[in-house]
Amino acid sequence: WWPIVTPMTTFKFCAALQDYNWVNHRHPFGATLSILALGTGKWIAVFTSWMWWSNYPPIFVMPATLLPSALVLDIVLLLTRNWTITAVIGAWMFAILFYPSNWPIFAYSHTPLVVDGALLS
Numbered sequence: 001w002w003p004i005v006t007p008m009t010t011f012k013f014c015a016a017l018q019d020y021n022w023v024n025h026r027h028p029f030g031a032t033l034s035i036l037a038l039g040t041g042k043w044i045a046v047f048t049s050w051m052w053w054s055n056y057p058p059i060f061v062m063p064a065t066l067l068p069s070a071l072v073l074d075i076v077l078l079l080t081r082n083w084t085i086t087a088v089i090g091a092w093m094f095a096i097l098f099y100p101s102n103w104p105i106f107a108y109s110h111t112p113l114v115v116d117g118a119l120l121s
Contacts, residue, residue, distance in 0.1 A: 003098060003102075007094060007095040010035070010038065011091055011094055014031035014035065014094070016030075018030030018074070018077065028075075031071075031074050035066045035067055035070040039063060039067070046062070046063065064098070065101045065102050065105060066101070069094040069095075069097040069098050069101060072090070073090040073093070077090060
């Protein structure tokens with residue numbers, strides 16, 4: 001469920017801030033600002049909840065990488081200047097780019113290991 005639910009829920013924050021910035025100021029970087037704010041809040045939560053309180057390594061609880069998706073969403077709005085095209089094409093590209101942009105984070109867990117002569121993947 002993680003690659004499906006996360007883009008749908010975070011897209012709502014991006015759309016709200018993008019609407020405010022575009023209607024009032026004509027700045028097409030609302031999605032990037034909202035993702036940076038959500039990422040900052042997530043890192044604060046990771047370090048206070050996991051590292052300080054339970055001494056759990058934060059590398060195992062890294063937040064998702066949504067910045068490339070947010071940049072593409074803002075670029076679609078900048079190039080088209082149309083809400084409908086941004087909602088259809090930008091939201092689709094936001095969701096499609098979410099999963100591949102997180103591959104480098106989880107690459108270490110896909111490394112095969114040899115334990116007692118058995119190959120584990």
